[in-house]
Amino acid sequence: MSYTVRKFDAVIVGAGGAGLRAAIQLSEAGLKTAVLSKVFPTRSHTVAAQGGVAASLGNSEEDHWHWHMYDTVKGSDWLGDQDAIEFMCRKANEVVVELEHYGMPFDRLDNGKIYQRPFGGHMSNFGEKPVRRSCAAADRTGHAMLHAMYQRNVKANTQFFVEWQALDLIRDEEGDVQGVTAMDMETGDVVAFHARATLFATGGAGRIFHSSTNAFINTGDGLGMAARAGIPLEDMEFWQFHPTGVAGAGVLITEGVRGEGGILRNSAGERFMERYAPNAKDLASRDVVSRAMVTEINEGRGCGHNKDYVLLDITHLDPGTIMKRLPGIREIGLQFAGVDCIKEPLPVVPTCHYQMGGIPTNYHGQVVVHDQVINGFYAAGECACASVHGANRLGTNSLLDLLVFGKSAGETAVADLQQGRAHKPLHTASIDKTLARLDRLNTQKGGANVHEARLAMQRTMQKHAGVFRFDNLLKEGVAEILKVSEDVARTEIKDKSQVFNTARVEALELDNLIEVATATMISAEARKESRGAHVRDDAHDTAETPNGRDDKNWLKHTLWYREGNRLEYKPVQMKPLSVETIELKKRAY
Amino acid sequence: MNAAAESAIDPRLGRLRWHCRRALLELDLVFQRFWDKVGDDLDIETADALERLLALEDHDLWYLVSGREETDDPQLQPLLYRLRQL
Numbered sequence: 001m002s003y004t005v006r007k008f009d010a011v012i013v014g015a016g017g018a019g020l021r022a023a024i025q026l027s028e029a030g031l032k033t034a035v036l037s038k039v040f041p042t043r044s045h046t047v048a049a050q051g052g053v054a055a056s057l058g059n060s061e062e063d064h065w066h067w068h069m070y071d072t073v074k075g076s077d078w079l080g081d082q083d084a085i086e087f088m089c090r091k092a093n094e095v096v097v098e099l100e101h102y103g104m105p106f107d108r109l110d111n112g113k114i115y116q117r118p119f120g121g122h123m124s125n126f127g128e129k130p131v132r133r134s135c136a137a138a139d140r141t142g143h144a145m146l147h148a149m150y151q152r153n154v155k156a157n158t159q160f161f162v163e164w165q166a167l168d169l170i171r172d173e174e175g176d177v178q179g180v181t182a183m184d185m186e187t188g189d190v191v192a193f194h195a196r197a198t199l200f201a202t203g204g205a206g207r208i209f210h211s212s213t214n215a216f217i218n219t220g221d222g223l224g225m226a227a228r229a230g231i232p233l234e235d236m237e238f239w240q241f242h243p244t245g246v247a248g249a250g251v252l253i254t255e256g257v258r259g260e261g262g263i264l265r266n267s268a269g270e271r272f273m274e275r276y277a278p279n280a281k282d283l284a285s286r287d288v289v290s291r292a293m294v295t296e297i298n299e300g301r302g303c304g305h306n307k308d309y310v311l312l313d314i315t316h317l318d319p320g321t322i323m324k325r326l327p328g329i330r331e332i333g334l335q336f337a338g339v340d341c342i343k344e345p346l347p348v349v350p351t352c353h354y355q356m357g358g359i360p361t362n363y364h365g366q367v368v369v370h371d372q373v374i375n376g377f378y379a380a381g382e383c384a385c386a387s388v389h390g391a392n393r394l395g396t397n398s399l400l401d402l403l404v405f406g407k408s409a410g411e412t413a414v415a416d417l418q419q420g421r422a423h424k425p426l427h428t429a430s431i432d433k434t435l436a437r438l439d440r441l442n443t444q445k446g447g448a449n450v451h452e453a454r455l456a457m458q459r460t461m462q463k464h465a466g467v468f469r470f471d472n473l474l475k476e477g478v479a480e481i482l483k484v485s486e487d488v489a490r491t492e493i494k495d496k497s498q499v500f501n502t503a504r505v506e507a508l509e510l511d512n513l514i515e516v517a518t519a520t521m522i523s524a525e526a527r528k529e530s531r532g533a534h535v536r537d538d539a540h541d542t543a544e545t546p547n548g549r550d551d552k553n554w555l556k557h558t559l560w561y562r563e564g565n566r567l568e569y570k571p572v573q574m575k576p577l578s579v580e581t582i583e584l585k586k587r588a589y
Numbered sequence: 590m591n592a593a594a595e596s597a598i599d600p601r602l603g604r605l606r607w608h609c610r611r612a613l614l615e616l617d618l619v620f621q622r623f624w625d626k627v628g629d630d631l632d633i634e635t636a637d638a639l640e641r642l643l644a645l646e647d648h649d650l651w652y653l654v655s656g657r658e659e660t661d662d663p664q665l666q667p668l669l670y671r672l673r674q675l
Binding site: 038039042043044045046047048140143163185186212213214215216217249250251252327328331332335336497499500501502505 | 603607613648656
């Protein structure tokens with residue numbers, strides 16, 4: 001198999017929010033920039049983000065970046081790096097105003113300023129009371145954001161390579177990154193994008209779980225490529241679960257349904273949240289509701305033939321209210337559960353929603369391993385771990401993350417290139433490895449079926465590393481996922497055609513997913529505490545370990561290396577840039 | 590006419606399949622069911638209608654596919670009806 005070489009100053013993989021924001025920085029600096037994307041940029045998963053973007057603009061009431069920082073550190077259960085969190089919260093106003101200047105149609109107040117709405121976990125005055133901090137464009141914030149940034153990139157002459165599948169990093173023997181190999185889906189041709197800067201903005205890998213709110217494109221391609229190139233993945237045990245995904249489909253049922261009076265019930269029809277959260281009941285925080293649901297299912301009070309879901313009941317609400325206040329919910333119920341929610345309750349399960357971990361970076365967007373910057377390699381957005389979300393992300397901080405760190409990674413790359421970093425001689429041995437991987441897939445006989453291997457991975461992750469974790473299940477899960485990874489290493493595709501061969505693309509995506517799944521399972525098994533979204537049943541709430549969080553032993557980031565499935569740890573950065581450390585305390589709302 | 594048997598449309602099938610990868614899970618699931626049902630047996634009229642639907646923005650497409658909005662476009666109506674029944 002052959003390949004051609006194309007030279008750019010910078011190559012960005014992924015054209016969602018982070019990739020587009022970074023590309024603006026590079027292209028407007030006059031650098032020749034290529035952006036590779038599996039789908040048309042405005043069809044990236046950022047489109048699905050509805051909640052808004054957090055910024056302490058203070059347009060409706062007093063607000064301050066320091067309060068936002070406090071909320072984010074607390075939300076992260078103190079695993080977030082406080083330098084990166086301060087950086088993000090301080091930069092928020094700047095990136096939101098820039099976006100407005102790019103043409104983003106934010107909702108507005110009568111006085112013309114950006115309208116802001118409250119969102120869970122965002123408080124004023126260091127946790128005192130809710131504050132209006134989220135800036136949105138109706139229920140299409142992510143979509144509007146992508147359009148504004150795509151247009152800006154077109155103006156700046158960013159060169160888009162749409163429907164290209166990135167394959168592997170090109171990394172030389174000194175550890176420097178020289179670009180990426182990629183396949184044109186339309187022709188099957190392989191190209192080595194030889195670049196002075198390579199920036200990953202490939203999004204999350206929520207498809208490792210059987211029940212996921214993520215679109216099918218979220219296959220962790222950047223993480224897989226980084227892992228294969230010897231770069232560790234950070235804090236992969238931390239995945240945010242949303243309590244109410246439609247059972248069997250994953251489609252998100254918004255929290256607004258419970259806000260309007262929806263009730264969760266078990267197989268006996270009991271409103272079980274009254275036992276777990278007597279005050280907040282069905283409106284308790286996401287993690288509390290998710291754990292209660294899993295406990296009901298695990299103790300045999302789930303519904304349906306397999307007793308593997310609970311019910312979200314809104315049949316007591318006025319149908320007019322449902323249609324007016326909860327538009328779209330009825331259609332989702334009919335389409336994905338075969339249930340008319342006006343007459344029958346909806347089957348729901350906690351569903352994977354967001355990946356907190358990723359490729360380790362500093363707040364400049366540079367990929368960093370052992371305190372050393374990897375020359376030529378940057379990452380931003382959900383695929384990166386700066387780490388601002390720590391063990392649990394706060395709503396509306398994901399869009400902020402991709403704007404701030406997309407820009408920051410782009411700025412850093414521009415500065416590095418302007419200092420004169422040259423193209424190094426292309427490391428062809430690295431490309432040969434990729435060609436061998438493709439050749440293996442194209443010639444495999446008697447191998448594993450891609451669909452079956454992916455399903456086995458997803459079921460293993462859901463059962464063994466779901467929302468509520470158990471020591472024995474995690475241990476079994478490690479053995480199971482390693483077994484699945486053996487199948488993934490020998491997948492076979494029947495269709496060998498070159499033009500839009502979706503079977504080949506799916507096999508290549510599975511190569512990436514399995515790296516993320518393995519990293520998650522091994523990291524989760526090793527972390528013997530509960531923190532944020534990683535909740536173990538054997539980590540108890542004591543004075544020394546609040547909510548099962550063991551700061552003495554586990555206030556540290558996990559680093560998983562593909563080679564030998566080795567784990568290392570690194571300290572959490574507790575020192576912010578300019579303010580005092582936000583000291584450890586029990587996370588309670 | 591069977592699209593798979595018609596060499597002129599053959600490469601088009603792969604492209605259409607890929608264009609069904611969307612930003613929203615809701616659409617991914619509906620189109621997955623669609624392809625599970627039709628396989629490669631897609632007539633040209635349906636392929637044409639599908640191509641036009643797939644050019645829409647994701648939210649607009651979902652509103653049509655879910656039945657939250659209607660279209661008076663006669664070329665799209667039969668396909669939308671099929672997608673809603675899946």
